[in-house]
Amino acid sequence: MIKPGCWTVAPRILIVDDEKTIRLILRRILHKDGYQVIEANNGEQCLEICQKQLADMVLLDAMMPEMDGFTCCAKLHQLLGENSPPVLMITVLDDQASVDLAFQVGATDYITKPIHWAVLRQRVRRLLQTQWAMRELRRQIEKERMLSEKLEKANQELERLASLDSLTMIANRRNFEKFIESEWKRSYKNGLPLSIIMCDVDFFKAYNDTYGHQAGDTCLKKIADLIVQNVNRSPDLVARYGGEEFVVVLPETDLQGAVYVAEKICKSIKDAAIVHQGSKISNCVTVSCGVATRTSLSWNTDSNSQPSDLIKEADSALYEAKSQGRNRVYSYSIN
Structure with missing residues (x-):
């Protein structure tokens, strides 16, 4: 209703x-x-x-x-x-x-x-x-248009709502795409490393089939919280990429540092012991992670690459992690 x-x-x-x-x-x-x-x-x-x-x-x-x-x-x-x-x-x-x-x-x-x-x-x-x-917020913005300080605050809130995933309340896909574009340009300009982690919940369809979609939503919220808890720096971004996939952007982070974060994420989610009787590899929820890094040396050798290239490499690494048995991290470095 x-x-x-x-x-x-x-x-x-x-x-x-x-x-x-x-x-x-x-x-x-x-x-x-x-x-x-x-x-x-x-x-x-x-x-x-x-x-x-x-x-x-x-x-x-x-x-x-x-x-x-x-x-x-x-x-x-x-x-x-x-x-x-x-x-x-x-x-x-x-x-x-x-x-x-x-x-x-x-x-x-x-x-x-x-x-x-x-x-x-x-x-x-x-x-x-x-x-x-959103409509209520716009109405409030219009009502207070003569009060510049309140108007600015409302605009910021509107922007925040538009950038969040409505289920997990972390950054949504569009927010991620804007962020990776900005960080790509900044990293290229300053010759800094840039890493991303793609995370996928193992056998999530089986989880929904076993426990129902409402339980599935609760599970995704918990996983989002656990990922955020393991990504501690303010410049980093955790976003829901779509469905049961999440992505983490780690500016100024090399491959070793990104793999360390990904392994922490995998461990914390498994340690949370969210029961998953439909999984083929564990009795609890696990995730697979693919890591890709653009190193500080690579900017000079491949100046025509795009953020989408890094995303594809992370997705390929995720595929390898799943192919090798899931509940693990696979990494790829662009040199």
Whole structure:
């Protein structure tokens, strides 16, 4: 049910899907939770409805004829900018490129088909609560626009909300991408090492299947807290990369230092003894970590590289860690 004290009227959710059956099922589920529902069967109708500011959030199918969901989402942000409603992308695609593209075009979150209805309801509720908080904050900013000190404080809070993952309350993917870009330029300019750690929860799908998605969310919050506890410096960043993946950025840190942090993370999570009977390697939750480092010497030899190259190397290292049995750290240094 809708959380009382937030929306004065039931939020309006726009369902965009070319399949009538899917729209019918979604409408029944959302109506049951007290939401108003608007429907569109293609991208053009979605854009028309949103320009009239009739939707508080959009459930958008990624794969539609004529205009797919990715194109529709990108056009929506081009037309409305900051006034765009949050978009929950629904897709049959679960590959990394499709996930990256969904965030790139402006989707707030995504969920894959076949849809797990309990997960859908939780994510809709969370996005609407965040949307309500953002609207209230904007209203307060407008009300106090003549008070420059309060206006500045509210703007900072708005920025903070937009940069956090709504579940774990650590930095979100967009915040990470801005941060790594900035640190990449700074490290290159000053010839300093830069490291990142990619962390993936081992057999997390099995955890959700065994204990349920609500327990899975609680598990992810605990893991985020444990990672933060092991990353002690203020210049460092811990972010949720997507799903059960986390990323740590370590400026001015060489490979040895980054591996040390990654090993601390692995150990602390295993020591937390979060029961995981669905794991194939342990009776508790574990993580695998991939580490990649851009050394101070490498800036002069490969000046055309990009932050995405370092991310790919960390992802490759993570793949190796998982291939070698999981619950371990694998490192890669770009010399």
